[in-house]
Amino acid sequence: MSQSNPTASETAFHPDVVEHVRADLPSDEFLYDLAELFKVFGDSTRIKVLFALFESELCVGDIAQVLNLSQSAVSHQLRILKQCKLVKFRREGKTVYYSLDDDHVRSIIAMGAEHIED
Amino acid sequence: MSQSNPTASETAFHPDVVEHVRADLPSDEFLYDLAELFKVFGDSTRIKVLFALFESELCVGDIAQVLNLSQSAVSHQLRILKQCKLVKFRREGKTVYYSLDDDHVRSIIAMGAEHIED
DNA sequence: CTTTCATTTGAATAACTGTTCATATATCGA
DNA sequence: TCGATATATGAACAGTTATTCAAATGAAAG
Numbered sequence: 001m002s003q004s005n006p007t008a009s010e011t012a013f014h015p016d017v018v019e020h021v022r023a024d025l026p027s028d029e030f031l032y033d034l035a036e037l038f039k040v041f042g043d044s045t046r047i048k049v050l051f052a053l054f055e056s057e058l059c060v061g062d063i064a065q066v067l068n069l070s071q072s073a074v075s076h077q078l079r080i081l082k083q084c085k086l087v088k089f090r091r092e093g094k095t096v097y098y099s100l101d102d103d104h105v106r107s108i109i110a111m112g113a114e115h116i117e118d
Numbered sequence: 119m120s121q122s123n124p125t126a127s128e129t130a131f132h133p134d135v136v137e138h139v140r141a142d143l144p145s146d147e148f149l150y151d152l153a154e155l156f157k158v159f160g161d162s163t164r165i166k167v168l169f170a171l172f173e174s175e176l177c178v179g180d181i182a183q184v185l186n187l188s189q190s191a192v193s194h195q196l197r198i199l200k201q202c203k204l205v206k207f208r209r210e211g212k213t214v215y216y217s218l219d220d221d222h223v224r225s226i227i228a229m230g231a232e233h234i235e236d
Numbered sequence: 237c238t239t240t241c242a243t244t245t246g247a248a249t250a251a252c253t254g255t256t257c258a259t260a261t262a263t264c265g266a
Numbered sequence: 267t268c269g270a271t272a273t274a275t276g277a278a279c280a281g282t283t284a285t286t287c288a289a290a291t292g293a294a295a296g
Contacts, residue, residue, distance in 0.1 A: 013213065013242090014176075018183045021173040025184070028162075030234070031169065035162035037230050042157030043254075044150050051149065055139040058132075060273060065136045066143070073255055075274055085236070094263050094272045095131065104233040111229050112155050115222040116148070118203070131272090161284075178243060191285055193244055212242045212293050 040084055041108065045069065046077050050105055053087060057099040158202055159226065163187065164195050168223055171205060175217040 048067050064074045081087040088101045166185050182189045199205040206219045
């Protein structure tokens with residue numbers, strides 16, 4: 001018998017395929033982290049914030065103005081964007097200016113946008 | 119005065135910037151759709167399903183086996199992936215085979231993966 | 237037509253998430 | 267030091283969502 005996988009496929013329809021696919025899956029941790037990243041893009045408020053920052057560096061109050069949101073809501077979302085390195089910030093007196101951290105953000109959003117336009 | 123924007127920026131710090139950024143924002147509908155798309159990628163179960171389908175076409179039961187999930191849970195998620203055209207399917211007797219619908223899926227995930235590896 | 241198998245669907249529950257409101261921190265000027 | 271301003275944070279509430287379980291399709295075989 002060519003089958004010797006104990007964990008998988010006792011009732012599987014295609015045990016060989018199941019085993020092969022399973023073997024090539026990335027680690028659970030990687031898949032989890034990836035989902036976490038996309039989760040961040042999966043909120044329209046955060047997407048709006050990112051699009052606003054596409055144009056130029058902005059302070060918190062201006063982002064709130066642009067998007068018609070409360071300052072608190074914006075600050076909460078910026079915190080999340082900061083955590084996964086999508087935005088960076090610099091302080092100038094009382095004001096904190098946010099900007100995109102790298103170009104991955106643009107690439108990822110561009111790919112998403114491409115899929116939508118069908 | 120060079121400012122004449124009625125809707126925005128009564129209390130904004132940089133009214134001119136606010137107005138400019140706001141003018142260049144995509145429509146709310148587009149931004150909402152984009153967030154909806156990323157929301158689909160933002161769940162580790164769905165990400166796992168997509169990665170499994172990277173390898174080959176699979177039927178529902180095999181996906182469940184590969185990922186160690188209930189058939190029902192997989193079916194529910196496949197429904198969502200189907201709705202936004204990320205996967206397609208074909209029926210063969212009682213069995214339904216799922217596969218990736220286009221290469222956008224790979225591109226989007228590749229971009230996300232690139233960001234994580236830092 | 238009845239049984240069996242693969243998948244789908246619906247309802248219910250539990251967990252998560254974004255906003256709001258109130259409060260706290262931080263910086264600057266008087 | 268005190269007040270004003272910009273931002274951050276914490277708790278609470280409301281809305282959303284993924285899973286489970288049970289039941290329902292849909293398709294082939296006898």
